Amino acid sequence: MYRVAEPRLGVVRIREWRRRAHHTIGLLVLLLVVATTGLVVLDRSPASFFDKVFTGLWDGVNLVTTVGDFSEFNQFQKVFMLLAMFATLVIGGFAVSRLTGMLSGDDVMAYRENRIMERKLDHLARHVVVVGFHTLGELVANRLSAAGQTVLVLVGDQDQANRAADCGHMVVLGSPDVFDDVLRHARLDTARALVVTTPDSNNNLAITLLAHTLNATLAIVVPGENPLRKGLLESAGASAVIIADDIVADALVGKLTTQLETTP
Template sequence: MTPPSHLAHFKDHVIICGYGSLGRTLAMNLAAAQIPFVVIDNQRQRLRLAQQSGHPFYRGDDLMDENELLAVGVDRARTLVAVLPDDASNVFITLIARRLNPNLQILAYGELPATESKLRFAGADHVVLPSSISAQRIVQLITRPTVLDFLEEKEERSHLIELLSQLDLQIEEFTLPLESPLLGLAIAEVEAKGRGRFIIVAVRRCNGSLVTHPPLSLPLQAKDTVIALGQAAEIQTFFRQHAPRYRRFRI
């Protein structure tokens, strides 16, 4: 996707998803630290505040659409901060951002303490809770190198699925039989066939190894089990057409 002209030059920048009170304070701190950033929000009133403060911004109608994140250069950014007011949206944005840029540093806000493990499983490097909210702390996290820590406990996956259900999303899995027309296709090609109705979040190879947040260029092989996230009705229809051994993802 071609980025807006005023954002085309942005590189190694910070993306602030959400311009509420925490997002505004964070933007002010980043500006003071002379760290390049762009704000993305879907509320006109909030974006007017960003404009009045002289902060670069972009209006995204659907912040959970990967094209909106690409418009603000998520593939070229160094850090994304998800500080939207609801935890489910922050989890989904984290999932999308991680797959679009595996090297991205992701900081996410969680209103409830129980959300921390879900955000980390989704791909967040750091989670900020109300008890530890500090815009200056987030700025410090942005400037520190981190190591991605994925949670793999079944209980955490179950909680993640429960949270995503608030967005009417379903995690499904299907195993590719030898006759599947998807064999040899890259993940990006499979998602294109699905017309954006789902994203592939993991692939379990036939040897049992699990590839989480797989690259879009990863080709699918016979007997791979693909784990995808999307609208339940749409994703089930697609999978049944292309993988006769389809079955719903179970924990």
């Protein structure tokens, strides 16, 4: 699910986590340098300076990574390592207290989900956009998906967005006052068609007009209440306007005619 009005706190938390992570890494690198330098200075063996540096670095890395595969220490090095181990525990506790749990909040999850959806939307093409996920929108989206079409659902309500996501559809969520931004994220330039299914006729007209403005060649299918509304929708750019009463009337007359023809 992509949220047009992304929770800003998620971005703040991510940045703060990165800052703290960099701070922690910096402390660990400083500890590694200090431990290596101290072990080299306290090394009383006849080994060459290069060997002392390598051994000190080896022990320093083992200290920082808590692997514990140390070389042999003299008495002074053991005392120094006790202090270094205490410093490692302090830094480790600092890292756990400062970093744990920061990336598990809902706002951070929304931020991550948006980044994933951005990549999917960037490569989206030949898809069918369904606006709204009320009863009609759900039927249309599910049947298109069952027919093998790639469906992108646009909604302005969180409950509808959740239901659409639960059905396996890609979703762009945005409040009605920013729905023009929702349409801009729907990749109408590469879409096959747009189906408008909201129960608000004025809303359908506005969406049709805006979608046609964004892509004048896009096939737009929308329901209409009457011939007057049909004319308005076609003027706004609708390719096909479906009047439900006409379909129901045709179905009723067809059924009635069939029964009358078979009735002696």
